[in-house]
Amino acid sequence: MWPAQESRPAPRKSTVSRVALGLVRSTYGNGHHELHTSIPETEVEQQIRGAEDSQAGPSDVDEQQEEEEEALTFRPDRIGFIGAGQMGEALICGFIRAGICSPGQLCASVRSEERRQRMLSLGLQVFGDATLGGSAELAAASDIIFLGVKPQYLDGVLEALAPHITPRHLVVSIAAGVRLASLEGRLPEGTRVIRVMPNTPCLIGQAASAYVLGNHATNEDAAKIYMLLSSAGLAVSVEERMMDAVTGLSGSGPAYVFLAIEAMADGAVAAGLPRDKALALAAQTVSGAARMVLEGSGDGSLTHPALLKDRVTSPAGTTIVGLAELEASGLRGALIRAVQAAAKRSETLG
Ligand SMILES: NC(=O)C1=CN([C@@H]2O[C@H](COP(=O)(O)OP(=O)(O)OC[C@H]3O[C@@H](n4cnc5c(N)ncnc54)[C@H](OP(=O)(O)O)[C@@H]3O)[C@@H](O)[C@H]2O)C=CC1
Numbered sequence: 001m002w003p004a005q006e007s008r009p010a011p012r013k014s015t016v017s018r019v020a021l022g023l024v025r026s027t028y029g030n031g032h033h034e035l036h037t038s039i040p041e042t043e044v045e046q047q048i049r050g051a052e053d054s055q056a057g058p059s060d061v062d063e064q065q066e067e068e069e070e071a072l073t074f075r076p077d078r079i080g081f082i083g084a085g086q087m088g089e090a091l092i093c094g095f096i097r098a099g100i101c102s103p104g105q106l107c108a109s110v111r112s113e114e115r116r117q118r119m120l121s122l123g124l125q126v127f128g129d130a131t132l133g134g135s136a137e138l139a140a141a142s143d144i145i146f147l148g149v150k151p152q153y154l155d156g157v158l159e160a161l162a163p164h165i166t167p168r169h170l171v172v173s174i175a176a177g178v179r180l181a182s183l184e185g186r187l188p189e190g191t192r193v194i195r196v197m198p199n200t201p202c203l204i205g206q207a208a209s210a211y212v213l214g215n216h217a218t219n220e221d222a223a224k225i226y227m228l229l230s231s232a233g234l235a236v237s238v239e240e241r242m243m244d245a246v247t248g249l250s251g252s253g254p255a256y257v258f259l260a261i262e263a264m265a266d267g268a269v270a271a272g273l274p275r276d277k278a279l280a281l282a283a284q285t286v287s288g289a290a291r292m293v294l295e296g297s298g299d300g301s302l303t304h305p306a307l308l309k310d311r312v313t314s315p316a317g318t319t320i321v322g323l324a325e326l327e328a329s330g331l332r333g334a335l336i337r338a339v340q341a342a343a344k345r346s347e348t349l350g
Pocket residue numbers: 082083084085086087088109110111112115128129130131134147148149150151153157174175176197198199200251252
């Protein structure tokens with residue numbers, strides 16, 4: 001086993017998690033995610049998990065009663081997205097799919113007609129360009145505001161948004177490279193801010209996200225962001241100095257893996273396999289291998305990939321010949337340099 005182990009079941013749709021969040025009392029989604037990690041939980045994460053674990057197995061009647069009580073005392077948070085492009089849409093769809101919120105709780109400020117139509121089709125309330133009045137309307141309709149524009153558009157968006165931020169709001173930035181201090185400095189004094197680095201597999205509930213709290217964010221805010229992000233994949237809290245590394249790894253990482261899948265399929269096509277079968281087998285191979293690292297041990301712990309690699313590799317077999325080619329081509333070095341280069345680029349974006 002590697003290293004010291006712990007399993008963290010993803011949050012289920014318990015009353016406690018919803019009360020902690022003030023988020024939702026819906027019957028949306030599936031809540032079936034299984035996540036395993038050896039990354040230590042924060043106090044807030046432990047509290048959420050402990051509360052959920054202790055709630056295991058209430059009767060349907062109890063649950064219904066609790067939901068009704070909750071409905072009387074908690075108003076669900078409304079979540080607004082300024083910019084709903086690739087990553088914004090992935091978050092929106094991930095949250096809806098997980099059942100952590102309903103489309104009626106979500107709204108978006110968009111620029112293009114294409115984005116407007118897409119958000120309407122998902123059931124969201126839609127506002128216009130954030131720099132042309134959209135941010136005022138979005139702020140009025142939201143409790144949590146996700147900043148989902150490219151880093152270069154943040155200046156204009158924050159300038160337009162700042163006058164409409166009230167103590168009610170929690171601002172969540174997903175912009176690569178943009179530091180908390182920079183965000184906080186452009187918002188009213190005391191604004192609760194969280195910086196998040198998600199990735200696009202959020203779309204299908206398979207995100208790898210990291211987050212860090214700003215100076216004024218509370219434990220309740222931490223619980224909210226953890227519940228939201230972990231509903232759609234793995235969520236870990238990190239120190240801000242680690243966010244560029246996260247961006248180079250899991251933020252950009254899906255693109256590296258897509259490239260690898262495409263190239264593996266190309267190799268199989270060259271060796272005689274039809275394209276569609278090659279692509280399906282390549283993608284499933286990557287997905288299956290990743291799941292073995294995450295859950296192959298069967299007890300929720302991470303398994304070291306070197307151990308798993310050795311199990312595939314027969315003496316004088318096919319795999320060792322393939323591995324030797326990859327080593328000769330510098331695959332490991334290339335991946336290390338890719339993550340480092342992307343992290344370095346992230347450092348320059350703020
Ligand atoms: N893509 C990814 O995998 C990841 C991205 N991120 C971060 O997410 C953020 C968004 O990236 P991504 O989704 O890829 O980019 P996109 O360009 O796909 O999405 C950004 C969206 O913001 C919209 N927008 C820009 N200005 C405004 C405005 N004034 N008012 C309303 N909407 C506006 C754009 O509108 P229009 O469509 O009209 O251009 C666009 O739809 C970035 O900061 C990036 O660093 C973080 C993790 C992963």
